[in-house]
Amino acid sequence: MVTASPPVGAGLLLDLVENVSRVATGRTASVDFGTCDREAALELISAWCLSSGNEIVSMVGSAITVLHGRSPDPLAGLDPGQLPGSRVWVYTNFDCNLACDYCCVRSSPKAERRAIGMDRVRQIAHEAADADVKELILTGGEPFLLNDLDELVNACTNKLPTTLLTNGMLFHGRRRERLRRMDRSQLVLQISLDSATSEIHDSHRGSGSWARAVAGIQIAHDEGFRVKVAATLPADQMHELAPFHAFLDTLGILRDDQVIRALAHRGVAESGIELTVDSLIPEVTITADGVYWHPVAADHDDQFVTENIFPLADAIAEVTRRFIAHRRSANAISEWFPCA
Amino acid sequence: MSAPLIIGSVAYSPNVVPIWEGMRDYFAETSTPIDFMLFSNYASLVDSLITGTIDLAWNTNLAWVRTVAQTDGACRALASRDTDLVFQTVFVARAGSGFTGLESLRGRRLALGSRDSAQAAILPVHFLREAGIGETDVDLTRINSDVGKHGDTGRSELDALRAVLEDRADAAAIGINTWQAIGRGELLPGAFESFWISPEYSHCTFTAMPSLTIDRSDEWVANLFAMDWENLEHQRILEMEGLRAWVSPKLDGYASLIAAVREQKVSDRW
Numbered sequence: 001m002v003t004a005s006p007p008v009g010a011g012l013l014l015d016l017v018e019n020v021s022r023v024a025t026g027r028t029a030s031v032d033f034g035t036c037d038r039e040a041a042l043e044l045i046s047a048w049c050l051s052s053g054n055e056i057v058s059m060v061g062s063a064i065t066v067l068h069g070r071s072p073d074p075l076a077g078l079d080p081g082q083l084p085g086s087r088v089w090v091y092t093n094f095d096c097n098l099a100c101d102y103c104c105v106r107s108s109p110k111a112e113r114r115a116i117g118m119d120r121v122r123q124i125a126h127e128a129a130d131a132d133v134k135e136l137i138l139t140g141g142e143p144f145l146l147n148d149l150d151e152l153v154n155a156c157t158n159k160l161p162t163t164l165l166t167n168g169m170l171f172h173g174r175r176r177e178r179l180r181r182m183d184r185s186q187l188v189l190q191i192s193l194d195s196a197t198s199e200i201h202d203s204h205r206g207s208g209s210w211a212r213a214v215a216g217i218q219i220a221h222d223e224g225f226r227v228k229v230a231a232t233l234p235a236d237q238m239h240e241l242a243p244f245h246a247f248l249d250t251l252g253i254l255r256d257d258q259v260i261r262a263l264a265h266r267g268v269a270e271s272g273i274e275l276t277v278d279s280l281i282p283e284v285t286i287t288a289d290g291v292y293w294h295p296v297a298a299d300h301d302d303q304f305v306t307e308n309i310f311p312l313a314d315a316i317a318e319v320t321r322r323f324i325a326h327r328r329s330a331n332a333i334s335e336w337f338p339c340a
Numbered sequence: 341m342s343a344p345l346i347i348g349s350v351a352y353s354p355n356v357v358p359i360w361e362g363m364r365d366y367f368a369e370t371s372t373p374i375d376f377m378l379f380s381n382y383a384s385l386v387d388s389l390i391t392g393t394i395d396l397a398w399n400t401n402l403a404w405v406r407t408v409a410q411t412d413g414a415c416r417a418l419a420s421r422d423t424d425l426v427f428q429t430v431f432v433a434r435a436g437s438g439f440t441g442l443e444s445l446r447g448r449r450l451a452l453g454s455r456d457s458a459q460a461a462i463l464p465v466h467f468l469r470e471a472g473i474g475e476t477d478v479d480l481t482r483i484n485s486d487v488g489k490h491g492d493t494g495r496s497e498l499d500a501l502r503a504v505l506e507d508r509a510d511a512a513a514i515g516i517n518t519w520q521a522i523g524r525g526e527l528l529p530g531a532f533e534s535f536w537i538s539p540e541y542s543h544c545t546f547t548a549m550p551s552l553t554i555d556r557s558d559e560w561v562a563n564l565f566a567m568d569w570e571n572l573e574h575q576r577i578l579e580m581e582g583l584r585a586w587v588s589p590k591l592d593g594y595a596s597l598i599a600a601v602r603e604q605k606v607s608d609r610w
């Protein structure tokens with residue numbers, strides 16, 4: 001037997017007007033359309049919201065929740081550099097000569113390469129420039145394991161300022177030749193170094209890795225590159241940074257180029273701060289498998305956005321759309337827990 | 341700097357606090373800072389204006405008319421919302437019910453809002469009387485959902501519309517603001533239609549007693565008028581209060597209500 005839903009009645013409209021007027025602007029109110037036709041109820045409430053300057057925030061079962069007034073621009077207040085797509089991360093590959101115990105994407109010599117490849121990098125760089133991206137950031141894995149890295153990097157630097165993340169340990173032989181062929185005026189090298197002495201760094205990244213990274217910084221400087229140093233530290237070590245900064249000063253790293261970031265609980269890391277889609281401002285990240293929310297989770301399904309890398313502008317728009325939705329629902333949730 | 345002017349307002353909606361805090365913040369940057377006091381009903385607001393507890397009252401049209409009556413016309417109206425000068429009452433029935441004007445209401449059931457609502461009770465009876473229809477010619481149902489607030493909450497008007505939907509009344513008289521809030525019958529064609537709309541009349545106005553000097557009230561009004569819709573911080577407040585610009589009051593717009601109050605012997609104390 002087919003039972004028809006009762007038509008949407010004007011009573012729903014009256015309840016909506018009354019419930020919304022009973023809450024202050026910026027708060028939400030709900031109406032229940034019961035067994036009425038869902039599509040018709042949504043259409044009526046959407047039309048009312050449009051005409052009255054209010055906004056639907058959620059629909060659960062037969063309850064529709066409406067925000068009294070329009071939500072503020074969810075992207076307002078963000079630094080321009082934080083807007084999704086202001087910079088785009090590209091994972092060139094996932095294999096690495098190291099197997100750090102905190103690697104957020106589980107890289108190691110045994111990890112599958114999953115290289116992004118020259119064609120896609122060229123298209124990304126081309127479309128990024130058109131999509132108002134301001135900077136490209138290449139990371140891995142260890143990018144210097146790739147034989148065509150110089151071409152990949154040059155495809156990027158031809159279009160946009162680019163940063164290349166590396167562990168700095170492979171600047172020898174043909175790889176140093178490739179480094180030399182990169183554009184110093186458009187490229188910054190970001191080398192990982194976790195401590196002022198070898199113990200802490202080597203305990204996470206492998207014996208001898210600290211000395212080779214420090215040597216790598218020197219080589220990069222000798223080759224005329226600007227070098228940033230990025231350290232990954234557990235949260236409980238974040239307060240002991242003075243000796244580390246002093247050491248980086250002696251290596252000739254500008255203070256603005258000394259980047260300290262907290263260890264994330266991702267990949268093979270056993271601890272670290274939890275980073276979820278809800279708590280992370282997105283950084284559009286492209287891998288061979290598709291688009292991710294943030295580089296720290298480029299190997300995790302929970303932050304996978306779409307397998308369609310192109311058109312890049314659409315991928316950025318999708319990340320932006322999800323970001324706006326998250327911020328709106330976060331605002332709605334915070335309203336339910338006003339003391340939190 | 342002079343002491344802040346104390347403005348009284350009735351707390352008719354949860355937005356009243358953010359509105360007045362916004363107004364206080366705005367006036368703090370002017371030559372006439374303000375503070376505010378909230379009241380639960382217009383009788384107390386008007387009493388407090390007359391006794392000097394507050395310097396200005398944000399009055400409804402009925403509260404203005406009652407203040408005029410209680411002060412023998414000594415009070416002054418200072419400013420209104422642009423929307424206050426063009427207020428109207430709308431008579432509404434179920435779509436297709438065949439009402440063509442006030443005359444069709446003879447012998448039918450008309451739902452009115454709160455008895456102290458100018459737009460949904462006092463003026464509708466006045467407009468009927470002007471059309472030659474006495475209170476005994478129509479079966480009046482009064483829905484006193486929010487007495488004391490002069491119909492500001494709109495709740496009694498929504499209840500009057502519910503009475504029409506539930507066939508407890510054939511028609512309802514509501515304010516134009518409520519008619520707009522439900523989409524003027526356009527959102528759900530076939531639900532409601534309007535069959536008579538009143539002439540425009542005046543609604544709320546800031547009211548002062550003679551104890552507030554003209555110089556001081558003029559300075560305050562000039563600052564009030566300087567609020568600008570194009571300024572987003574001002575716009576936030578103006579939008580919540582339901583206006584685009586503050587304007588000078590239109591005193592002849594209260595004539596219909598003054599006549600209605602006299603005819604219906606509406607109490608001085610509402």
Ligand code: SF4
Nearest residue numbers: 096098100103107141
């Ligand atoms: S953290 Fe960097 S250097 Fe270490 S394994 Fe991962 S990709 Fe390689």
